[in-house]
Amino acid sequence: MRRVVYVMLAATLLVVVAGCATQSPEFQSVARDTGSAPAAAPASPPMEMAEAGSASDASVVIGQEEVAPDPRKIIYQAFLSIVVKDPAASLKDIEALAASASGYVSQSELTQYYGDLMRGQIVIRVPAENYPGTLDAIRALGIRVINENSNASDVTAEYTDLEAQLRNLEAAERELQA
Known part of the structure; x- marks a missing residue:
C-alpha cells in the first residue's frame, strides 16, 4: 500500500x-509616476533624473546633491x-x-x-x-x-519609522554619554 x-x-x-x-526598478518608477505623494504636500524644488546607463543605475538629482532612490x-x-x-x-x-x-x-x-x-x-x-x-x-x-x-x-513606512527611532535613541545615548 x-x-x-x-x-x-x-x-x-x-x-x-x-x-x-528591494523592489525591481521598473516597479519603483511606476509607483513614483502614479503620484504617491499626498495632495496637500507643499511644492518641492523640481527634480531631474540623472543620466544613467540603465534603469537600475538611476538616481535623483536635487540641486547639486545626488540622492539614491528609496528602495521599497x-x-x-x-x-x-x-x-x-x-x-x-x-x-x-x-x-x-x-x-x-x-x-x-x-x-x-x-x-x-x-x-x-x-x-x-x-x-x-x-x-x-x-x-x-x-x-x-x-x-x-x-x-x-x-x-x-x-x-x-x-x-x-514601518522600516523607515524604526530607522528614525533608532537614530534618535542612538543620538540620545551619545548625548547622555557626553
Missing part, C-alpha cells in the same frame, strides 16, 4: 530574513499545502532547502494521526532573492500541490 500523506506547509515560505526586500521594503509570503509520500523526509528536505538558500526554519511540527498517517507543518524564512527558487523547489518535493496562496506586504 502506497502511503500518501498530507503535509500542511501553512505559513511555509518565506518571510524574508530581516523582513525586507517588501515582505513576500507563500502558503502551500502539498501531498508527499514521506512527511518526515520532506520536512528534512525543506530544512535543507532553507539552509541552502541562506535561510532558516522558524517553526516545524510533525503529527501522527489516524493510524500511520502523518501531517507536518513548517515555516521557513529566506532572503527575498532566494524566494522564487525556494518556492519552486518546495513545489517539486510534493506529489501535488493542493493549495497555494502568495502575498506581498510593503513595510517601507
Whole structure:
C-alpha cells in the first residue's frame, strides 16, 4: 500500500530574513509616476533624473546633491499545502532547502494521526532573492500541490519609522554619554 500523506506547509515560505526586500526598478518608477505623494504636500524644488546607463543605475538629482532612490521594503509570503509520500523526509528536505538558500526554519511540527498517517507543518524564512527558487523547489518535493496562496506586504513606512527611532535613541545615548 502506497502511503500518501498530507503535509500542511501553512505559513511555509518565506518571510524574508530581516523582513525586507528591494523592489525591481521598473516597479519603483511606476509607483513614483502614479503620484504617491499626498495632495496637500507643499511644492518641492523640481527634480531631474540623472543620466544613467540603465534603469537600475538611476538616481535623483536635487540641486547639486545626488540622492539614491528609496528602495521599497517588501515582505513576500507563500502558503502551500502539498501531498508527499514521506512527511518526515520532506520536512528534512525543506530544512535543507532553507539552509541552502541562506535561510532558516522558524517553526516545524510533525503529527501522527489516524493510524500511520502523518501531517507536518513548517515555516521557513529566506532572503527575498532566494524566494522564487525556494518556492519552486518546495513545489517539486510534493506529489501535488493542493493549495497555494502568495502575498506581498510593503513595510517601507514601518522600516523607515524604526530607522528614525533608532537614530534618535542612538543620538540620545551619545548625548547622555557626553
